[in-house]
Amino acid sequence: METSFIPPSPERTLEGWPDWSILIVDDEQGMLNFLVKTLAPRCHFVMSATSAEDGAHWLRGHHVDLVILDISLPGKSGVAWLKELREHGFTGEVILITAFADLDTAIEALRAGASDFILKPFRVPQILNAVKHCYERSRLRRENFVLRRAVVSTPGLGALVGNSASMQQLRESIARVAPVNSTVLLQGESGTGKELVARELHALGSRAGGPFVPVNCAAVSPELIESELFGHAKGAFTGATRARDGLFHYAQGGTLFLDEIAELPLPIQATLLRAIEDLNIRPVGSEQLVPLNLRIVAATNRQLSDEVTAGRFRKDLYFRLQVVDLTLPPLRQHKDDIAELVAHFNAQLAPSLGVEPLRISEQEMDFLRQYDWPGNVRELRNLIERSLILGSLNVSALYPGEARGPAADTQAPARPTDLHTLEKMHILSVLDSVHGDKTRAAQLLGVSRRTLERRVAEWGAA
Ligand SMILES: Nc1ncnc2c1ncn2[C@@H]1O[C@H](COP(=O)(O)OP(=O)(O)OP(=O)(O)O)[C@@H](O)[C@H]1O
Numbered sequence: 001m002e003t004s005f006i007p008p009s010p011e012r013t014l015e016g017w018p019d020w021s022i023l024i025v026d027d028e029q030g031m032l033n034f035l036v037k038t039l040a041p042r043c044h045f046v047m048s049a050t051s052a053e054d055g056a057h058w059l060r061g062h063h064v065d066l067v068i069l070d071i072s073l074p075g076k077s078g079v080a081w082l083k084e085l086r087e088h089g090f091t092g093e094v095i096l097i098t099a100f101a102d103l104d105t106a107i108e109a110l111r112a113g114a115s116d117f118i119l120k121p122f123r124v125p126q127i128l129n130a131v132k133h134c135y136e137r138s139r140l141r142r143e144n145f146v147l148r149r150a151v152v153s154t155p156g157l158g159a160l161v162g163n164s165a166s167m168q169q170l171r172e173s174i175a176r177v178a179p180v181n182s183t184v185l186l187q188g189e190s191g192t193g194k195e196l197v198a199r200e201l202h203a204l205g206s207r208a209g210g211p212f213v214p215v216n217c218a219a220v221s222p223e224l225i226e227s228e229l230f231g232h233a234k235g236a237f238t239g240a241t242r243a244r245d246g247l248f249h250y251a252q253g254g255t256l257f258l259d260e261i262a263e264l265p266l267p268i269q270a271t272l273l274r275a276i277e278d279l280n281i282r283p284v285g286s287e288q289l290v291p292l293n294l295r296i297v298a299a300t301n302r303q304l305s306d307e308v309t310a311g312r313f314r315k316d317l318y319f320r321l322q323v324v325d326l327t328l329p330p331l332r333q334h335k336d337d338i339a340e341l342v343a344h345f346n347a348q349l350a351p352s353l354g355v356e357p358l359r360i361s362e363q364e365m366d367f368l369r370q371y372d373w374p375g376n377v378r379e380l381r382n383l384i385e386r387s388l389i390l391g392s393l394n395v396s397a398l399y400p401g402e403a404r405g406p407a408a409d410t411q412a413p414a415r416p417t418d419l420h421t422l423e424k425m426h427i428l429s430v431l432d433s434v435h436g437d438k439t440r441a442a443q444l445l446g447v448s449r450r451t452l453e454r455r456v457a458e459w460g461a462a
Pocket residue numbers: 154155156157158159160161162188189190191192193194195196197300301377378381
């Protein structure tokens with residue numbers, strides 16, 4: 001087989017696309033050499049082939065971001081092959097090259113899904129420009145996508161705080177596990193910091209430069225989750241009028257964070273297990289296997305072994321995931337960290353809310369240490385945020401209704417007594433702090449967006 005493989009170049013001082021893999025298909029050896037020589041020092045991998053069949057061979061075994069394709073190939077033409085590629089779900093960029101300036105062919109090529117079209121002979125700057133455009137477009141697509149998802153992920157994540165024995169141990173485990181590429185399972189109650197740890201694993205791992213793509217498995221409908229995760233080919237099901245990439249694709253080169261993994265439907269659990277073991281996926285309705293180059297981090301706030309016993313989670317996937325298993329302690333088990341966490345949230349949130357940091361008395365601190373924190377660190381963070389807005393430690397939300405025990409002493413004296421006014425003030429300041437973004441405000445308040453909207457509508461009516 002006429003294929004050649006150029007390993008990554010050690011010095012990449014040239015302007016380029018160091019994370020991109022490019023496949024060049026042309027039957028003319030001179031052209032092939034010229035393109036390989038031009039592009040190899042500027043990108044991660046260059047693969048070359050002299051026919052569509054050879055090209056297909058590369059695509060089966062490697063992740064390819066861009067195909068540079070000659071139109072007149074022996075056997076199958078470039079345009080015919082491109083149509084096939086698109087039908088099989090290839091969503092990378094494609095630049096077509098040809099010696100014949102024929103408008104009809106150009107139009108046909110663009111219709112078939114080419115990103116660009118250049119005429120032979122061309123000079124180095126022309127091909128570099130075409131690649132640059134493709135790269136920019138693909139980067140923007142990915143960024144938009146990741147940004148869109150970032151909106152629904154937890155706000156305000158920063159570094160892991162706490163020096164208790166259990167936090168130190170957790171930090172050591174993260175440092176040990178991060179550089180290894182194996183799949184990691186994070187277990188722990190809600191609000192213990194699983195997403196924060198997932199981001200740390202990503203940031204300290206070898207794919208830190210790539211995207212971090214969080215997926216809430218509980219939030220995607222069971223009918224859509226397979227195509228959402230793995231993508232789909234054109235015509236895979238009614239309504240699939242064109243091929244679409246899945247979340248695995250967007251996480252290529254980075255980390256895919258599968259949050260609430262216990263909610264994954266059983267059939268998808270089987271598909272996920274295969275993906276983890278074979279390191280490739282098959283988009284829904286596609287024949288083509290797509291090789292994976294990413295790390296998977298999974299999280300759940302359930303005891304996954306219980307889910308296995310109850311028959312809701314596959315045992316084989318559980319064993320595969322728990323090879324590296326980090327369990328986050330509930331806050332009531334590392335109360336030594338409360339003072340440091342309070343100081344951290346105080347310092348982090350006060351400037352962004354535009355208020356003075358809270359002064360917390362010893363007595364109030366005692367209360368915080370006695371409390372059980374069923375909502376863990378998230379509950380503590382929300383408490384500090386709420387209190388900053390109200391101007392003093394406000395524990396009423398921890399003890400709904402009548403304040404009990406030490407809480408009674410920690411109520412701030414100078415706050416409005418009317419509960420409705422208090423609530424309205426609180427909601428308005430939260431809304432204000434996020435510039436009126438209701439989704440974000442609802443998240444901060446710990447209520448659904450609908451509840452928040454209903455409350456705001458009630459004031460309007462009053
Ligand atoms: N050790 C910590 N240091 C600093 N911040 C923390 C720590 N643990 C948790 N947090 C903060 O608490 C909040 C909740 O954390 P996170 O979203 O990671 O929890 P989770 O375990 O994913 O919860 P859930 O299961 O409900 O999704 C976040 O704002 C996070 O930054």
